[in-house]
Amino acid sequence: MRRSPWATLAVLALAQFIVVLDVTIVNVALPHIQADLKFSTDNLQWVINAYTLLFGGFLLLGGRMSDLLGPRRVFIAGLLLFGATSLVAGLSNSPEFLIGARAVQGLGGALLSPAALAILTVTFAHGRERNIAMGVWGGLAGLGGTLGVVAGGVLVDSLSWQWVFFVNVPIVLALVALIPVFVRDTRHNEGRDRTFDTAGAVLGTAGLLAVVYGVVRSEPKGWGSGEVLTFLIGGVALLIAFVMVEARSKAPLVPLRLFRSRALSVSSGSLALNGAGFLSMFFLTAIYLQQVRGDSALQAGVHFLPMGGAAIAGAILASQLVQKVGTRTVQLGGAVLSVAGLLLLSQADAVGSYTSQLLPGLIIFGVGIIGVGVPGQIAAVSDVEHHEAGAASGVVNAMYQVGGALGLAIVTTLSISRTTDAIAHGVPQQQALVDGFQRGLLVAAAFAIANVFLTLASPQLQPTAEQLTEATAAA
Known part of the structure; x- marks a missing residue:
């Protein structure tokens, strides 16, 4: 039976959409989750970190399993695991239960995401069609992150926080039913030793x-x-x-020889710092908007939208600029903008207007974060052999997730410490929360400053349009 490759793309892109969606959709639900399940302030971050750590930690293993067992089989297994744990997360009645469900949900994402990309690359021939497919794939993944905050707000305000997880279940069931119809089965490495590491x-x-x-x-x-x-x-x-x-x-998950490449080593560190800044800012600001400024979940989601729009515009601009001025120049500009955006956000207090205190920083940071990500991903695969480009992309993607989790742990710990200390010295709770928010963003800005200096060691590259499309889509 002949299957339409564009129908296959629709199935794959929707699956990747919900994986990315789950990174952001939960953020606006955090204050409701904390109140309902009695999370302590320092443990709340594990709702995010459990997902990102398992996702980043097993991303490379998911890619290896896809190669050895067949991408469609692993894709279905990852989807089923993702859907089942989404249901369990929504039914959670304790912090430990939810954190455990989120961890296994991250594992499901780590299985399905590289398998979906593997199916896409064998479905579309190298050249124009694959470039278009990669563009659609990358665009929908980015849209998932942007829409997640608004979708989360709508679900929390109109139903309950549980629905930010329940919403995945019918989508997963529909996808699993459609996969045999629209996604052909391909097998690799038949007859070879199956070494998973x-x-x-x-x-x-x-x-x-x-x-x-x-x-x-x-x-x-x-x-x-x-x-x-x-x-x-x-x-x-x-x-x-x-x-x-x-x-x-x-057959290592992480071929250490790849790190002989200065471009890959620098890009891995840069994208890890980028993840640390982004995840920390998102976590702190989502709580700040609701607990300090009194936003509803939906209002908080809408207030994040300009940052998402700026990131999309930034991706288009960065893609054009890297071909004209080179990757290092664009990456350096993105890192500087990230610093500026975080420093502006760190000045926000409890009473100033959103338009003057938050909007400029969110827009500048949105452009900056993607200005680091696009050239970083391109540089990462520039020095490696073509047959190892997938492994290199997997390494930097895992580093981004892991850097985000480690950065969030550091930033949240220092932010909570500041808030706790302020309350102990008689500062009103709302102002203490502002103090913690401001310190956390200053620490995130320190990560971005470190990225400025690290970027100076990155090579200057001017990729072709085709190299650009493939590198950014694999991000």
Whole structure:
């Protein structure tokens, strides 16, 4: 049976849309989740971090499974896991239950996302058709992030926070029913040894989780406490073991030889810092808008829209500029704009107008964050062999997710510490929350400043239109 490639693209893009949607849709529901499930302030970030850490930590394993077991099979498995855990998350009645569901949901996303991209690349021939398909794929993924905040606000205000998870279930069921009709089954590596490097994925993800947990617990326990030191030292030990396993593996998840490329190494660090700044800003601002300024969930979502629009415009502008002035110039400009946007946002208080105190910073940051991301992704794959471009893209995508989780842990810990200290010194709660918000954004701005200096070490490249399309779509 002949299947329309554009129908296949529609199925794949919708699946990727809900994966990206889930990164942002939950943010505007956080204050409602915190109140309903009695989350502590420092544990609330795990609603986001559990998802992003498992998603980033197992993204490469998901790609490997797709290659060895067949992308359609892994795509369906990832979708079913994603849908089932979305249902479980909506039914959660305790913080631990929700965090666990979000972690497994991130694992589902890590399976389906690389499998969907693998199906897309074998469905469309190299050239114009694939470039168009990649553009649609990347555009809908970006739209998912932008619409997530508004969709989350509508669902929370009109129904309840549970519906930011329930909404995935009918979409997943429809997609699973459509896949046999519109997505053909392709198999690779038949007859070869099936080496998954599960040990690498488990060690890497466990090490990162331990480090993040140690950072989070430093606020209530103190950096010198036995619990914090145990998790930090244990996490570092696990990460060292991960590197040793990857160095000896015949088929490593992360081919360490890739990091001999200066472009890949710098881009990985830059995108990790970019993720740290973005996730931290999004988390803090979503709570600030509702708990300090009194926004409803929908109002908070609408207030984020200009940033999403600026990011879309920034992506178009960055794509044009990298061909004219080079990747490093655009990336440096994006990093500087990110710093400026975060510094402007850090000046917001409890009473100033949205138009004067928040809107300029959100727009500037929206342009800046994508101004770093587009050239960073292009530079990452510039020095690697063509057959390893997928692995390189997977590494930088995983670094972005992991950097976001680690950055959020650091920023949230320091923000909570400032708020707690202010309350202890008699500052009213609303002003204490503002103080914490401002400190958190200043720490996020420090990440962006570090990115400015790191970008100076990046190579200057001027890609062709085709290289640009493929690199940005794989982001």
